[in-house]
Amino acid sequence: MNYPARTNNQEIELGSTFQPKFGEDGLIPCITQDITTGQVLMFAFMNAESFAHTLKTRKATYWSRSRKKLWVKGEESGNVQWVKEIYTDCDQDVVLVKVEQTGSANASCHNGYKSCFYRKFADLDTAAAGTEYKLATIAERLFDPATVYKKK
């Protein structure tokens, strides 16, 4: 997969041609956001191949660094992310995809939550003081991972 080559800063930052920067590892960070609610669902990486697969199928497709293979989100769980819009940032080294999160559980996280960001700092003051780094779970579980993912 070849995308337009990087030219100069002016073109990259303000131009109208996609000139992505895949890192030395061939990956570009990807933020995935629910197009309706604006909730950030997850963060993962894409390589050129998974980006092309995303464009072609409109199913958000990442590169699994642990499994070293294309990762079509929802392939196993059924919770497919249908890509509606793709953004890039000023220096074109990050992409943001806006999706419709679908599937029976409508969850993007393998732990059964709508978003992977289901925990936040319970108290920023104690964290700032270094006395406690407590996280509060602020979301509801939509499915039980044990029943969705079969053991292999």
Place this chain on the structure above:
Amino acid sequence: MNYPARTNNQEIELGSTFQPKFGEDGLIPCITQDITTGQVLMFAFMNAESFAHTLKTRKATYWSRSRKKLWVKGEESGNVQWVKEIYTDCDQDVVLVKVEQTGSANASCHNGYKSCFYRKFADLDTAAAGTEYKLATIAERLFDPATVYKKK
């Protein structure tokens, strides 16, 4: 800066203690979101020191990989990001900060836009076909970079 050590998957993924994973380069990816509108403003990296600085000052503080120094967002432009909430993801190797973007221009991008994600694919079909990779600018410029950043 020491944060609680990583223990086991169960604790990392479902526990209530912040056990962040900074990469081999000492960095953790950070997504910054406007707490009111949900707009993704930018993506950058933090190291342990910039994360601590963020907690302490509540000003979003990143690690500039190009300048190799702490980068207090808005220090020069005045467009400070006041951190209201900090989330982490399932495997605690990403953080999401929700901020109030302030400053006269109320912009987070050095190019003068509210968000760094001011361009999106104009047409996913032609991109999927590989015939055209055209980006459309979908945001208004809030300031002229030349008047805000002084030449050094």
